[in-house]
Amino acid sequence: MRPMRSMFHKRHSSVPSLNVASMPDLIFTVLFFFMIVTHMRSDEVKVRLEVPAGSEVKKLPGHPAVINIYIGRSQEKGDAWQVQLNGDIVMAKEIPARINEIRGKLSAENAERLTVSLRADKHAPMGLVSDVKQALQQSYALKLNYNATEISP
């Protein structure tokens, strides 16, 4: 207990600063949440596309042997349809060579599990999609995943 004097004579004390020591912890928690639920964008998508929606979709098993193919409208040249394989715009007939090149870099185990994730725009004509599928058949990349958003049944 302080002497009597100070009980009436209030000292001028500054407002105590807010304790923000736990704030980084909170933000780190959010950060870790985001690190877990998202995945790194592997390549820049150079075409405009919107995938269809279906009710029977399943999660693609996340292993390294996934090739992404995008079919969408070109960003520059009006409304022409373009095919993008991983990072580059390709022609449908170049796909087998590309896939063989990618497969050559994979281990034997992963080459066997090679999956193609096809993201095609809703309005893409089946003629083009079919060309891509036939190219995949020729290169024996037979596991195909039609990427789609899920609608509740």
Added chain:
Amino acid sequence: MFRKRYHKQIPELNTTSTADISFMLLIFFLVTSSMDTEKGLMRQLAPPPIENQQPQDVNKDLVVRVELDAHDQLTCDGKPATLEELAQAVTAMAQVNRMGHVVSIQADPATTYEAYFRMQDAIVGAYHRLRDRYAQEHYGRPYHRLSADERALVNDYYPQRISESPIEKGGDR
């Protein structure tokens, strides 16, 4: 006086900026990562056709002919059909002859991918419901709660017999 100084606490480290640093990390991850889910319909393509291979004859009664025309109109065995009717036709045929039936898909090059995808989705959905029912009857659990071995057995019991004709350039008619 010296005694008092000795008891003075060590000044706290100023950690105010740690929050800013971790915010920056958070924003970096938000920008470089994508939330889009890797979800989709898993299909197995047929191996490329071998040259001089004779097309196999299938009994016409066991085939569900599914066609999509240039205007995204779905026809099932020659009659216009909705996705539900298609699913019913596939279900009915798969129940009549589990191992022998064939769902034959033919799409026009001008069909949109969405129509094609919805058709695939409907067919897979029909098979999924059949397998679900079988799993419920035999294991007392829905399909998604079966073990991998049990699933393989159910898949063998109701195989997906889907045949896709290649799309001819410039239409097939």
